[in-house]
Amino acid sequence: MSVKHAISRGLELGRSVFQLGLLKPAARVAAKFRGERLRVGQPARTVQPQTFLPSRYRYYRMSLSGLAAQLQSRGFRRLLGSGSPRNRGVFLALGLGLGLIEQQLEDDRKSSATCQEIQALFRKKKFQSPQKPFTLGYKLEDYVIGKQIGKGCNAAVYEAAAFAAPQDDGKCSLVELDSSGSVEWQEARAVRSCSIASYPLAVKMMWNIGAGSSSEAILSSMSQELVPTGPQAVKQENAVVPLNGHFGCVPKRVTAHPNVIRVHRAFTAEVPLLPGAREEYPDVLPARLNPAGLGNNRTLFLVMKNYPCTLRQYLEVTVPSRRQGALMVLQLLEGVDHLCKQGVAHRDLKSDNVLLEFDSGGCPRLVITDFGCCLAERDCGLQLPFTSHWVNRGGNGCLMAPEVATAVPGPGVVIDYSKADAWAVGAMAYEVFGRPNPFYSTGSEGLESRRYQETQLPLLPAGVPADTQLVVRLLLRRSPSKRPSARVAADILHLSLWGGQALANQDQASMKKIADWLLCQSAAVLLRGGGPGRSSVEAELQRCFLANLGLEDLRMAAGFLLFGREQQNRGIAAN
Numbered sequence: 001m002s003v004k005h006a007i008s009r010g011l012e013l014g015r016s017v018f019q020l021g022l023l024k025p026a027a028r029v030a031a032k033f034r035g036e037r038l039r040v041g042q043p044a045r046t047v048q049p050q051t052f053l054p055s056r057y058r059y060y061r062m063s064l065s066g067l068a069a070q071l072q073s074r075g076f077r078r079l080l081g082s083g084s085p086r087n088r089g090v091f092l093a094l095g096l097g098l099g100l101i102e103q104q105l106e107d108d109r110k111s112s113a114t115c116q117e118i119q120a121l122f123r124k125k126k127f128q129s130p131q132k133p134f135t136l137g138y139k140l141e142d143y144v145i146g147k148q149i150g151k152g153c154n155a156a157v158y159e160a161a162a163f164a165a166p167q168d169d170g171k172c173s174l175v176e177l178d179s180s181g182s183v184e185w186q187e188a189r190a191v192r193s194c195s196i197a198s199y200p201l202a203v204k205m206m207w208n209i210g211a212g213s214s215s216e217a218i219l220s221s222m223s224q225e226l227v228p229t230g231p232q233a234v235k236q237e238n239a240v241v242p243l244n245g246h247f248g249c250v251p252k253r254v255t256a257h258p259n260v261i262r263v264h265r266a267f268t269a270e271v272p273l274l275p276g277a278r279e280e281y282p283d284v285l286p287a288r289l290n291p292a293g294l295g296n297n298r299t300l301f302l303v304m305k306n307y308p309c310t311l312r313q314y315l316e317v318t319v320p321s322r323r324q325g326a327l328m329v330l331q332l333l334e335g336v337d338h339l340c341k342q343g344v345a346h347r348d349l350k351s352d353n354v355l356l357e358f359d360s361g362g363c364p365r366l367v368i369t370d371f372g373c374c375l376a377e378r379d380c381g382l383q384l385p386f387t388s389h390w391v392n393r394g395g396n397g398c399l400m401a402p403e404v405a406t407a408v409p410g411p412g413v414v415i416d417y418s419k420a421d422a423w424a425v426g427a428m429a430y431e432v433f434g435r436p437n438p439f440y441s442t443g444s445e446g447l448e449s450r451r452y453q454e455t456q457l458p459l460l461p462a463g464v465p466a467d468t469q470l471v472v473r474l475l476l477r478r479s480p481s482k483r484p485s486a487r488v489a490a491d492i493l494h495l496s497l498w499g500g501q502a503l504a505n506q507d508q509a510s511m512k513k514i515a516d517w518l519l520c521q522s523a524a525v526l527l528r529g530g531g532p533g534r535s536s537v538e539a540e541l542q543r544c545f546l547a548n549l550g551l552e553d554l555r556m557a558a559g560f561l562l563f564g565r566e567q568q569n570r571g572i573a574a575n
Protein backbone atom coordinates (compact mmCIF):
# COMPACT_ATOMS: atom_id res chain seq x y z
CA MET A 1 0.00 0.00 0.00
CA SER A 2 1.49 3.38 -0.92
CA VAL A 3 1.91 6.04 1.76
CA LYS A 4 -0.60 8.23 -0.06
CA HIS A 5 -3.10 5.42 -0.07
CA ALA A 6 -2.46 4.70 3.61
CA ILE A 7 -3.01 8.35 4.48
CA SER A 8 -6.32 8.48 2.68
CA ARG A 9 -7.39 5.17 4.32
CA GLY A 10 -6.41 6.56 7.71
CA LEU A 11 -8.25 9.80 7.10
CA GLU A 12 -11.33 7.88 6.17
CA LEU A 13 -11.00 5.77 9.29
CA GLY A 14 -10.63 8.88 11.42
CA ARG A 15 -13.75 10.39 9.91
CA SER A 16 -15.82 7.27 10.36
CA VAL A 17 -14.68 7.10 13.97
CA PHE A 18 -16.89 10.07 14.55
CA GLN A 19 -19.53 9.56 11.94
CA LEU A 20 -20.36 6.00 12.81
CA GLY A 21 -20.11 6.32 16.56
CA LEU A 22 -17.06 4.08 16.64
CA LEU A 23 -15.29 6.36 19.03
CA LYS A 24 -15.30 3.98 21.93
CA PRO A 25 -13.78 1.01 20.07
CA ALA A 26 -11.36 3.28 18.24
CA ALA A 27 -10.24 4.79 21.50
CA ARG A 28 -9.64 1.32 22.86
CA VAL A 29 -7.58 0.38 19.83
CA ALA A 30 -5.51 3.52 20.16
CA ALA A 31 -5.07 2.93 23.89
CA LYS A 32 -3.90 -0.60 23.18
CA PHE A 33 -1.19 0.78 20.95
CA ARG A 34 -0.12 3.09 23.77
CA GLY A 35 -0.29 0.27 26.29
CA GLU A 36 -2.69 2.09 28.63
CA ARG A 37 -6.36 1.91 29.46
CA LEU A 38 -8.58 4.75 28.38
CA ARG A 39 -11.74 5.72 30.21
CA VAL A 40 -14.48 6.96 27.95
CA GLY A 41 -17.16 9.01 29.71
CA GLN A 42 -20.77 7.96 29.63
CA PRO A 43 -23.20 10.03 27.58
CA ALA A 44 -24.33 12.89 29.84
CA ARG A 45 -27.87 12.64 28.57
CA THR A 46 -29.71 9.54 27.51
CA VAL A 47 -30.83 9.96 23.95
CA GLN A 48 -34.01 8.03 23.33
CA PRO A 49 -32.73 4.54 22.81
CA GLN A 50 -34.85 3.18 20.04
CA THR A 51 -34.89 6.21 17.83
CA PHE A 52 -33.40 5.75 14.43
CA LEU A 53 -30.93 8.56 14.83
CA PRO A 54 -27.36 7.93 13.70
CA SER A 55 -25.51 6.24 16.52
CA ARG A 56 -22.94 9.01 16.68
CA TYR A 57 -25.37 11.06 18.69
CA ARG A 58 -25.25 8.55 21.48
CA TYR A 59 -21.61 9.36 21.98
CA TYR A 60 -22.06 13.04 21.47
CA ARG A 61 -21.32 13.99 25.02
CA MET A 62 -18.39 11.67 25.54
CA SER A 63 -15.25 13.41 26.56
CA LEU A 64 -14.23 13.82 22.95
CA SER A 65 -11.72 16.57 23.33
CA GLY A 66 -10.01 14.78 26.20
CA LEU A 67 -9.81 11.69 24.08
CA ALA A 68 -8.42 13.45 21.05
CA ALA A 69 -5.86 15.15 23.24
CA GLN A 70 -4.82 11.84 24.71
CA LEU A 71 -4.50 10.28 21.29
CA GLN A 72 -2.21 13.06 20.27
CA SER A 73 -0.15 12.60 23.42
CA ARG A 74 3.52 11.88 23.58
CA GLY A 75 3.21 8.09 23.48
CA PHE A 76 1.04 8.30 20.45
CA ARG A 77 3.46 10.60 18.70
CA ARG A 78 6.28 8.20 19.54
CA LEU A 79 4.32 5.49 17.78
CA LEU A 80 3.90 7.74 14.80
CA GLY A 81 7.60 8.35 14.67
CA SER A 82 8.53 4.68 14.52
CA GLY A 83 7.62 1.70 12.37
CA SER A 84 7.16 1.34 8.68
CA PRO A 85 6.16 4.26 6.42
CA ARG A 86 2.82 2.54 5.95
CA ASN A 87 2.08 2.44 9.70
CA ARG A 88 3.26 6.00 10.08
CA GLY A 89 0.88 7.01 7.30
CA VAL A 90 -2.04 5.24 8.91
CA PHE A 91 -1.43 6.76 12.32
CA LEU A 92 -0.73 10.20 11.01
CA ALA A 93 -4.00 10.07 9.15
CA LEU A 94 -5.84 8.66 12.16
CA GLY A 95 -4.52 11.62 14.13
CA LEU A 96 -5.69 13.96 11.41
CA GLY A 97 -9.06 12.26 11.39
CA LEU A 98 -9.35 12.74 15.10
CA GLY A 99 -8.45 16.35 14.50
CA LEU A 100 -11.72 16.42 12.58
CA ILE A 101 -13.44 15.43 15.79
CA GLU A 102 -11.92 18.43 17.50
CA GLN A 103 -13.16 20.51 14.60
CA GLN A 104 -16.61 18.97 14.92
CA LEU A 105 -16.60 19.65 18.64
CA GLU A 106 -15.60 23.22 18.06
CA ASP A 107 -18.44 23.58 15.54
CA ASP A 108 -20.83 22.09 18.09
CA ARG A 109 -19.66 24.47 20.78
CA LYS A 110 -20.21 27.38 18.43
CA SER A 111 -23.64 26.09 17.34
CA SER A 112 -24.64 25.59 20.96
CA ALA A 113 -23.48 29.12 21.86
CA THR A 114 -25.42 30.49 18.87
CA CYS A 115 -28.57 28.67 20.01
CA GLN A 116 -28.19 30.02 23.54
CA GLU A 117 -27.67 33.57 22.40
CA ILE A 118 -30.66 33.47 20.06
CA GLN A 119 -32.79 31.86 22.74
CA ALA A 120 -31.83 34.53 25.29
CA LEU A 121 -32.61 37.28 22.80
CA PHE A 122 -36.09 36.00 22.00
CA ARG A 123 -36.89 34.99 25.57
CA LYS A 124 -36.43 38.60 26.60
CA LYS A 125 -39.36 39.50 24.38
CA LYS A 126 -42.02 37.83 26.49
CA PHE A 127 -45.37 37.21 24.85
CA GLN A 128 -48.01 39.55 26.15
CA SER A 129 -51.67 39.09 25.55
CA PRO A 130 -53.04 41.95 23.41
CA GLN A 131 -55.94 42.32 25.90
CA LYS A 132 -55.43 44.92 28.64
CA PRO A 133 -56.67 42.98 31.67
CA PHE A 134 -55.96 45.68 34.27
CA THR A 135 -59.16 47.47 33.23
CA LEU A 136 -61.31 44.48 34.12
CA GLY A 137 -63.25 44.12 37.36
CA TYR A 138 -63.39 41.29 39.89
CA LYS A 139 -67.19 41.16 40.30
CA LEU A 140 -69.88 39.78 38.06
CA GLU A 141 -71.59 43.19 38.19
CA ASP A 142 -68.56 44.65 36.38
CA TYR A 143 -69.66 42.87 33.19
CA VAL A 144 -72.52 43.04 30.75
CA ILE A 145 -73.46 39.48 29.85
CA GLY A 146 -74.81 38.74 26.37
CA LYS A 147 -75.85 35.54 24.59
CA GLN A 148 -74.69 32.04 25.38
CA ILE A 149 -71.87 31.02 23.04
CA GLY A 150 -71.07 27.54 24.21
CA LYS A 151 -71.74 24.81 26.72
CA GLY A 152 -69.78 21.80 27.88
CA CYS A 153 -70.23 19.16 30.57
CA ASN A 154 -69.07 21.48 33.32
CA ALA A 155 -69.89 25.02 32.32
CA ALA A 156 -71.82 27.46 30.15
CA VAL A 157 -69.98 30.23 28.32
CA TYR A 158 -71.46 33.66 27.56
CA GLU A 159 -70.28 36.62 25.54
CA ALA A 160 -69.51 39.61 27.76
CA ALA A 161 -68.15 43.13 27.89
CA ALA A 162 -66.61 45.11 30.70
CA PHE A 163 -69.11 47.71 31.97
CA ALA A 164 -66.67 50.59 31.81
CA ALA A 165 -65.15 49.66 28.44
CA PRO A 166 -66.62 50.99 25.20
CA GLN A 167 -68.78 48.22 23.82
CA ASP A 168 -68.07 48.79 20.18
CA ASP A 169 -64.91 50.41 18.92
CA GLY A 170 -66.08 50.08 15.34
CA LYS A 171 -63.64 47.31 14.55
CA CYS A 172 -65.06 43.96 13.59
CA SER A 173 -63.18 40.79 14.38
CA LEU A 174 -60.43 39.55 12.10
CA VAL A 175 -62.67 36.58 11.42
CA GLU A 176 -64.12 38.51 8.51
CA LEU A 177 -60.91 38.25 6.60
CA ASP A 178 -61.22 34.55 6.07
CA SER A 179 -63.41 33.78 3.11
CA SER A 180 -63.60 29.99 3.31
CA GLY A 181 -66.75 27.98 4.00
CA SER A 182 -70.30 28.14 2.67
CA VAL A 183 -72.41 31.29 2.31
CA GLU A 184 -74.41 30.37 5.46
CA TRP A 185 -71.17 29.93 7.38
CA GLN A 186 -69.91 33.27 6.12
CA GLU A 187 -73.15 34.93 7.22
CA ALA A 188 -73.06 33.27 10.62
CA ARG A 189 -69.44 34.41 10.99
CA ALA A 190 -70.23 37.97 10.01
CA VAL A 191 -72.91 38.09 12.73
CA ARG A 192 -70.55 36.50 15.22
CA SER A 193 -67.77 38.86 14.32
CA CYS A 194 -69.89 41.95 14.96
CA SER A 195 -71.07 40.39 18.17
CA ILE A 196 -67.41 39.97 19.20
CA ALA A 197 -66.83 43.65 18.51
CA SER A 198 -69.62 44.45 20.99
CA TYR A 199 -68.70 41.66 23.39
CA PRO A 200 -64.94 41.15 23.22
CA LEU A 201 -64.93 38.94 26.31
CA ALA A 202 -66.26 35.50 27.19
CA VAL A 203 -67.39 34.55 30.70
CA LYS A 204 -67.34 30.88 31.60
CA MET A 205 -69.72 30.05 34.44
CA MET A 206 -68.77 26.76 36.06
CA TRP A 207 -71.53 24.49 37.25
CA ASN A 208 -71.06 23.88 40.92
CA ILE A 209 -72.47 20.65 42.23
CA GLY A 210 -70.98 19.55 45.51
CA ALA A 211 -68.04 21.95 45.76
CA GLY A 212 -69.69 23.95 48.55
CA SER A 213 -70.54 27.62 48.45
CA SER A 214 -67.57 29.27 50.12
CA SER A 215 -65.07 30.99 47.83
CA GLU A 216 -62.20 28.95 49.29
CA ALA A 217 -63.97 25.65 48.67
CA ILE A 218 -64.92 26.62 45.12
CA LEU A 219 -61.44 27.87 44.19
CA SER A 220 -59.95 24.80 45.75
CA SER A 221 -62.12 22.23 44.00
CA MET A 222 -61.92 24.04 40.62
CA SER A 223 -58.27 25.01 40.94
CA GLN A 224 -57.28 23.41 37.61
CA GLU A 225 -59.36 26.05 35.83
CA LEU A 226 -56.99 28.63 37.34
CA VAL A 227 -53.88 27.20 35.64
CA PRO A 228 -54.04 29.61 32.64
CA THR A 229 -54.76 32.68 34.79
CA GLY A 230 -52.53 35.72 34.71
CA PRO A 231 -50.80 37.07 37.85
CA GLN A 232 -53.58 39.59 38.55
CA ALA A 233 -56.48 37.34 37.61
CA VAL A 234 -57.52 36.40 41.14
CA LYS A 235 -58.10 39.15 43.67
CA GLN A 236 -55.25 39.34 46.17
CA GLU A 237 -57.17 37.96 49.17
CA ASN A 238 -58.21 34.88 47.17
CA ALA A 239 -54.83 34.37 45.50
CA VAL A 240 -53.72 31.78 48.04
CA VAL A 241 -56.08 28.96 47.29
CA PRO A 242 -56.55 26.03 49.65
CA LEU A 243 -55.80 22.95 47.58
CA ASN A 244 -56.96 19.50 48.59
CA GLY A 245 -57.85 20.80 52.00
CA HIS A 246 -54.38 22.29 52.63
CA PHE A 247 -54.51 26.06 52.91
CA GLY A 248 -51.65 28.08 51.54
CA CYS A 249 -50.98 26.13 48.33
CA VAL A 250 -50.93 28.28 45.22
CA PRO A 251 -51.99 26.35 42.10
CA LYS A 252 -49.42 25.98 39.34
CA ARG A 253 -49.93 28.64 36.69
CA VAL A 254 -48.63 28.77 33.18
CA THR A 255 -47.15 31.93 31.71
CA ALA A 256 -48.72 33.62 28.68
CA HIS A 257 -48.27 31.98 25.29
CA PRO A 258 -49.90 32.76 21.93
CA ASN A 259 -51.35 29.25 21.71
CA VAL A 260 -52.68 28.90 25.25
CA ILE A 261 -55.82 30.63 26.54
CA ARG A 262 -55.31 33.49 28.99
CA VAL A 263 -57.86 33.80 31.76
CA HIS A 264 -57.84 37.48 32.74
CA ARG A 265 -60.11 37.31 35.76
CA ALA A 266 -61.36 34.52 38.03
CA PHE A 267 -63.82 35.20 40.85
CA THR A 268 -66.71 33.59 42.64
CA ALA A 269 -70.22 35.02 42.64
CA GLU A 270 -73.84 33.96 43.19
CA VAL A 271 -75.22 31.95 40.26
CA PRO A 272 -77.38 34.35 38.19
CA LEU A 273 -80.25 33.41 35.91
CA LEU A 274 -78.56 33.87 32.55
CA PRO A 275 -80.23 33.53 29.13
CA GLY A 276 -81.30 29.95 28.43
CA ALA A 277 -80.44 28.72 31.93
CA ARG A 278 -83.88 27.22 32.77
CA GLU A 279 -84.13 25.52 29.38
CA GLU A 280 -80.54 24.36 28.89
CA TYR A 281 -79.16 23.50 32.32
CA PRO A 282 -82.00 23.54 34.87
CA ASP A 283 -80.55 20.68 36.95
CA VAL A 284 -77.35 22.52 37.85
CA LEU A 285 -79.12 25.67 39.00
CA PRO A 286 -79.38 26.32 42.76
CA ALA A 287 -82.71 25.77 44.50
CA ARG A 288 -83.12 29.57 44.62
CA LEU A 289 -83.57 29.56 40.82
CA ASN A 290 -84.99 26.07 40.31
CA PRO A 291 -86.50 24.21 43.28
CA ALA A 292 -85.47 20.89 41.67
CA GLY A 293 -81.92 22.08 40.90
CA LEU A 294 -78.89 20.44 42.51
CA GLY A 295 -76.42 23.29 42.14
CA ASN A 296 -74.74 25.31 44.87
CA ASN A 297 -75.57 28.95 45.34
CA ARG A 298 -72.16 30.33 44.36
CA THR A 299 -69.76 29.31 41.67
CA LEU A 300 -66.59 30.22 39.77
CA PHE A 301 -66.53 32.67 36.83
CA LEU A 302 -63.64 32.95 34.38
CA VAL A 303 -63.19 35.97 32.10
CA MET A 304 -61.27 35.49 28.84
CA LYS A 305 -61.14 36.78 25.32
CA ASN A 306 -64.13 35.94 23.16
CA TYR A 307 -63.06 33.78 20.20
CA PRO A 308 -65.11 33.40 17.01
CA CYS A 309 -65.27 29.60 17.04
CA THR A 310 -63.71 26.34 18.13
CA LEU A 311 -61.39 24.29 15.94
CA ARG A 312 -64.11 21.68 15.58
CA GLN A 313 -66.66 24.24 14.36
CA TYR A 314 -64.15 25.61 11.88
CA LEU A 315 -63.21 22.20 10.52
CA GLU A 316 -66.86 21.26 10.09
CA VAL A 317 -67.10 23.81 7.27
CA THR A 318 -63.53 24.22 6.02
CA VAL A 319 -60.59 22.11 4.96
CA PRO A 320 -57.51 24.25 5.53
CA SER A 321 -54.83 24.39 2.85
CA ARG A 322 -51.89 22.02 3.36
CA ARG A 323 -49.63 24.82 4.54
CA GLN A 324 -52.26 26.24 6.88
CA GLY A 325 -52.86 22.72 8.18
CA ALA A 326 -49.15 22.32 8.96
CA LEU A 327 -49.15 25.72 10.71
CA MET A 328 -52.17 24.65 12.75
CA VAL A 329 -50.54 21.40 13.89
CA LEU A 330 -47.40 23.37 14.67
CA GLN A 331 -49.33 25.82 16.86
CA LEU A 332 -50.84 22.95 18.83
CA LEU A 333 -47.36 21.50 19.33
CA GLU A 334 -46.01 24.88 20.45
CA GLY A 335 -48.87 25.21 22.94
CA VAL A 336 -48.30 21.68 24.26
CA ASP A 337 -44.54 22.25 24.53
CA HIS A 338 -45.16 25.42 26.53
CA LEU A 339 -47.39 23.48 28.94
CA CYS A 340 -44.89 20.61 29.23
CA LYS A 341 -42.04 22.97 30.02
CA GLN A 342 -44.11 24.35 32.90
CA GLY A 343 -44.98 20.89 34.18
CA VAL A 344 -48.60 20.90 33.02
CA ALA A 345 -50.37 18.18 31.00
CA HIS A 346 -53.70 19.26 29.50
CA ARG A 347 -55.11 15.68 29.29
CA ASP A 348 -58.27 16.68 27.44
CA LEU A 349 -57.04 17.89 24.07
CA LYS A 350 -59.71 17.70 21.40
CA SER A 351 -60.93 20.03 18.69
CA ASP A 352 -63.72 21.40 20.99
CA ASN A 353 -61.06 22.49 23.44
CA VAL A 354 -59.15 24.54 20.91
CA LEU A 355 -60.41 28.05 20.13
CA LEU A 356 -59.71 29.76 16.85
CA GLU A 357 -59.41 33.27 15.46
CA PHE A 358 -57.69 34.65 12.36
CA ASP A 359 -54.61 36.79 11.97
CA SER A 360 -54.52 39.79 9.66
CA GLY A 361 -53.55 37.54 6.76
CA GLY A 362 -56.48 35.15 7.35
CA CYS A 363 -54.38 32.38 8.88
CA PRO A 364 -56.09 30.52 11.76
CA ARG A 365 -54.57 31.16 15.18
CA LEU A 366 -55.23 28.31 17.61
CA VAL A 367 -55.48 28.54 21.37
CA ILE A 368 -55.66 25.57 23.73
CA THR A 369 -58.41 26.05 26.30
CA ASP A 370 -60.38 24.29 29.06
CA PHE A 371 -57.88 23.19 31.69
CA GLY A 372 -60.52 21.48 33.85
CA CYS A 373 -58.87 18.04 33.51
CA CYS A 374 -55.24 19.09 33.53
CA LEU A 375 -52.45 17.68 35.62
CA ALA A 376 -50.67 20.57 37.28
CA GLU A 377 -49.44 19.14 40.55
CA ARG A 378 -46.66 21.05 42.21
CA ASP A 379 -44.94 18.02 43.69
CA CYS A 380 -45.12 15.36 40.95
CA GLY A 381 -44.78 17.31 37.71
CA LEU A 382 -45.89 15.22 34.75
CA GLN A 383 -45.52 11.90 36.60
CA LEU A 384 -48.77 10.85 38.23
CA PRO A 385 -48.65 8.09 40.85
CA PHE A 386 -51.33 5.65 39.67
CA THR A 387 -51.94 3.64 42.78
CA SER A 388 -55.65 2.94 42.46
CA HIS A 389 -58.61 3.14 40.08
CA TRP A 390 -59.73 6.26 41.98
CA VAL A 391 -56.87 8.26 40.52
CA ASN A 392 -58.20 10.35 37.64
CA ARG A 393 -56.22 9.75 34.42
CA GLY A 394 -57.73 12.71 32.58
CA GLY A 395 -60.60 13.66 30.32
CA ASN A 396 -60.99 12.35 26.86
CA GLY A 397 -60.93 8.54 26.68
CA CYS A 398 -60.71 8.38 22.88
CA LEU A 399 -57.68 10.64 22.65
CA MET A 400 -55.84 9.19 25.62
CA ALA A 401 -52.26 8.26 24.69
CA PRO A 402 -51.56 4.50 24.76
CA GLU A 403 -49.28 4.72 27.84
CA VAL A 404 -52.12 6.41 29.76
CA ALA A 405 -54.95 4.25 28.42
CA THR A 406 -53.12 0.97 29.14
CA ALA A 407 -51.78 1.87 32.60
CA VAL A 408 -52.84 -0.57 35.29
CA PRO A 409 -52.98 0.86 38.82
CA GLY A 410 -50.79 -0.62 41.51
CA PRO A 411 -48.20 0.19 44.14
CA GLY A 412 -45.34 2.22 42.66
CA VAL A 413 -47.07 2.63 39.26
CA VAL A 414 -46.56 6.06 37.72
CA ILE A 415 -48.12 7.45 34.53
CA ASP A 416 -45.75 9.68 32.59
CA TYR A 417 -47.72 12.42 30.80
CA SER A 418 -44.72 14.14 29.23
CA LYS A 419 -45.64 13.00 25.71
CA ALA A 420 -49.35 12.25 26.14
CA ASP A 421 -50.65 15.59 24.82
CA ALA A 422 -48.26 15.37 21.86
CA TRP A 423 -49.87 12.04 20.96
CA ALA A 424 -53.33 13.68 21.03
CA VAL A 425 -52.07 16.38 18.65
CA GLY A 426 -51.04 13.59 16.24
CA ALA A 427 -54.60 12.23 16.35
CA MET A 428 -56.14 15.69 15.87
CA ALA A 429 -53.95 16.25 12.81
CA TYR A 430 -56.28 13.94 10.87
CA GLU A 431 -59.18 16.33 11.52
CA VAL A 432 -57.02 19.30 10.52
CA PHE A 433 -56.24 17.68 7.18
CA GLY A 434 -59.89 16.86 6.46
CA ARG A 435 -59.95 13.19 7.51
CA PRO A 436 -62.05 11.69 10.30
CA ASN A 437 -60.12 11.26 13.50
CA PRO A 438 -59.35 7.51 13.46
CA PHE A 439 -59.69 7.32 17.24
CA TYR A 440 -63.27 8.64 17.14
CA SER A 441 -64.48 6.49 14.30
CA THR A 442 -66.53 3.45 15.13
CA GLY A 443 -66.74 0.22 13.17
CA SER A 444 -63.98 -1.47 11.25
CA GLU A 445 -62.09 1.77 10.47
CA GLY A 446 -62.04 2.94 14.08
CA LEU A 447 -58.91 2.52 16.19
CA GLU A 448 -58.60 2.30 19.94
CA SER A 449 -55.62 4.00 21.48
CA ARG A 450 -55.05 1.12 23.88
CA ARG A 451 -54.63 -1.54 21.21
CA TYR A 452 -54.03 -0.09 17.72
CA GLN A 453 -50.95 -0.99 15.74
CA GLU A 454 -49.00 1.73 13.97
CA THR A 455 -49.43 -0.05 10.63
CA GLN A 456 -53.21 0.37 11.02
CA LEU A 457 -53.02 4.16 11.01
CA PRO A 458 -54.86 5.51 7.96
CA LEU A 459 -52.94 7.53 5.41
CA LEU A 460 -53.31 11.29 5.38
CA PRO A 461 -54.43 12.83 2.07
CA ALA A 462 -51.74 12.51 -0.60
CA GLY A 463 -51.23 16.29 -0.87
CA VAL A 464 -50.11 16.63 2.76
CA PRO A 465 -46.35 17.38 2.67
CA ALA A 466 -44.20 14.33 3.38
CA ASP A 467 -42.48 16.01 6.35
CA THR A 468 -45.85 16.75 7.97
CA GLN A 469 -46.96 13.16 7.40
CA LEU A 470 -43.74 12.04 9.05
CA VAL A 471 -44.45 14.20 12.12
CA VAL A 472 -47.98 12.80 12.46
CA ARG A 473 -46.68 9.22 12.16
CA LEU A 474 -44.00 9.88 14.76
CA LEU A 475 -46.45 11.53 17.17
CA LEU A 476 -48.71 8.48 16.98
CA ARG A 477 -46.00 6.01 17.88
CA ARG A 478 -47.27 3.76 20.62
CA SER A 479 -44.12 3.79 22.67
CA PRO A 480 -43.38 7.17 24.29
CA SER A 481 -39.66 6.39 24.10
CA LYS A 482 -39.89 6.26 20.29
CA ARG A 483 -42.23 9.25 20.08
CA PRO A 484 -40.68 12.71 19.77
CA SER A 485 -41.57 15.27 22.40
CA ALA A 486 -43.80 18.17 21.37
CA ARG A 487 -40.66 20.32 21.17
CA VAL A 488 -38.80 17.98 18.84
CA ALA A 489 -41.92 17.45 16.69
CA ALA A 490 -42.39 21.22 16.49
CA ASP A 491 -38.72 21.65 15.55
CA ILE A 492 -39.15 19.13 12.72
CA LEU A 493 -42.01 21.22 11.33
CA HIS A 494 -40.09 24.47 11.79
CA LEU A 495 -37.09 23.03 9.92
CA SER A 496 -39.40 21.69 7.25
CA LEU A 497 -41.36 24.92 6.82
CA TRP A 498 -38.54 27.45 7.00
CA GLY A 499 -35.19 25.66 7.06
CA GLY A 500 -35.23 24.62 3.41
CA GLN A 501 -31.67 25.61 2.53
CA ALA A 502 -30.08 24.33 5.71
CA LEU A 503 -31.26 20.79 5.12
CA ALA A 504 -31.73 20.82 1.37
CA ASN A 505 -28.65 18.74 0.62
CA GLN A 506 -28.79 15.72 2.85
CA ASP A 507 -25.09 14.91 2.50
CA GLN A 508 -23.95 18.38 3.43
CA ALA A 509 -26.41 19.05 6.25
CA SER A 510 -24.52 20.01 9.39
CA MET A 511 -25.19 21.79 12.64
CA LYS A 512 -23.02 24.63 11.39
CA LYS A 513 -25.26 25.10 8.38
CA ILE A 514 -28.31 25.00 10.64
CA ALA A 515 -26.69 27.52 13.00
CA ASP A 516 -26.03 29.84 10.05
CA TRP A 517 -29.63 29.51 9.00
CA LEU A 518 -30.77 30.24 12.57
CA LEU A 519 -28.83 33.50 12.55
CA CYS A 520 -30.44 34.55 9.26
CA GLN A 521 -33.85 33.51 10.58
CA SER A 522 -33.36 35.52 13.79
CA ALA A 523 -32.32 38.60 11.84
CA ALA A 524 -35.35 38.26 9.56
CA VAL A 525 -37.76 37.87 12.50
CA LEU A 526 -36.24 40.84 14.33
CA LEU A 527 -36.37 43.01 11.25
CA ARG A 528 -39.99 42.12 10.61
CA GLY A 529 -40.74 43.12 14.23
CA GLY A 530 -44.32 44.03 15.13
CA GLY A 531 -46.04 43.70 18.46
CA PRO A 532 -47.97 40.56 19.36
CA GLY A 533 -51.27 42.27 18.63
CA ARG A 534 -50.36 42.97 15.03
CA SER A 535 -48.14 40.03 14.30
CA SER A 536 -49.01 37.17 12.03
CA VAL A 537 -49.31 33.56 13.11
CA GLU A 538 -46.16 32.70 11.15
CA ALA A 539 -44.12 35.42 12.86
CA GLU A 540 -45.39 34.29 16.27
CA LEU A 541 -44.42 30.72 15.50
CA GLN A 542 -40.96 31.72 14.38
CA ARG A 543 -40.48 33.73 17.57
CA CYS A 544 -41.62 30.73 19.64
CA PHE A 545 -39.14 28.51 17.85
CA LEU A 546 -36.22 30.89 18.38
CA ALA A 547 -37.14 31.44 22.02
CA ASN A 548 -37.04 27.70 22.64
CA LEU A 549 -33.92 26.75 20.72
CA GLY A 550 -31.99 23.83 22.10
CA LEU A 551 -29.12 22.16 20.31
CA GLU A 552 -30.07 18.64 21.41
CA ASP A 553 -33.72 18.97 20.37
CA LEU A 554 -32.77 20.57 17.09
CA ARG A 555 -30.19 17.91 16.34
CA MET A 556 -32.76 15.23 17.06
CA ALA A 557 -35.35 16.97 14.89
CA ALA A 558 -32.87 17.25 12.02
CA GLY A 559 -32.03 13.56 12.45
CA PHE A 560 -35.70 12.56 12.28
CA LEU A 561 -36.28 14.78 9.28
CA LEU A 562 -33.28 13.58 7.29
CA PHE A 563 -34.04 9.98 8.08
CA GLY A 564 -37.70 10.44 7.07
CA ARG A 565 -36.67 12.07 3.79
CA GLU A 566 -34.16 9.32 3.06
CA GLN A 567 -36.81 6.65 3.71
CA GLN A 568 -39.16 8.49 1.41
CA ASN A 569 -36.56 8.77 -1.35
CA ARG A 570 -35.82 5.07 -1.01
CA GLY A 571 -39.55 4.32 -1.18
CA ILE A 572 -39.89 6.42 -4.33
CA ALA A 573 -36.79 4.84 -5.86
CA ALA A 574 -38.13 1.35 -5.06
CA ASN A 575 -41.44 2.09 -6.76
Ligand SMILES: Nc1ncnc2c1ncn2[C@@H]1O[C@H](COP(=O)(O)OP(=O)(O)OP(=O)(O)O)[C@@H](O)[C@H]1O
Residues within 6 Å of the ligand: 149, 150, 151, 152, 153, 154, 155, 156, 157, 202, 204, 304, 305, 306, 307, 308, 309, 310, 352, 353, 355, 369, 370, 372
Ligand atom coordinates in the same frame (compact mmCIF):
# COMPACT_ATOMS: atom_id res chain seq x y z
N1 LIG B 1 -63.20 32.11 25.27
C1 LIG B 1 -64.18 31.57 24.54
N2 LIG B 1 -64.62 32.20 23.44
C2 LIG B 1 -65.61 31.67 22.69
N3 LIG B 1 -66.21 30.50 22.97
C3 LIG B 1 -65.81 29.81 24.05
C4 LIG B 1 -64.76 30.30 24.89
N4 LIG B 1 -64.56 29.41 25.88
C5 LIG B 1 -65.42 28.41 25.66
N5 LIG B 1 -66.18 28.64 24.58
C6 LIG B 1 -67.25 27.78 24.03
O1 LIG B 1 -67.87 27.11 25.11
C7 LIG B 1 -67.75 25.69 24.97
C8 LIG B 1 -67.61 25.07 26.32
O2 LIG B 1 -66.46 25.56 26.96
P1 LIG B 1 -65.49 24.60 27.76
O3 LIG B 1 -65.00 23.53 26.86
O4 LIG B 1 -64.46 25.44 28.40
O5 LIG B 1 -66.52 24.02 28.83
P2 LIG B 1 -66.44 22.70 29.69
O6 LIG B 1 -67.78 22.45 30.29
O7 LIG B 1 -65.30 22.81 30.64
O8 LIG B 1 -66.13 21.63 28.56
P3 LIG B 1 -65.94 20.05 28.69
O9 LIG B 1 -67.25 19.42 28.36
O10 LIG B 1 -64.89 19.76 27.64
O11 LIG B 1 -65.48 19.80 30.08
C9 LIG B 1 -66.55 25.50 24.05
O12 LIG B 1 -66.61 24.29 23.36
C10 LIG B 1 -66.70 26.70 23.13
O13 LIG B 1 -67.68 26.43 22.14
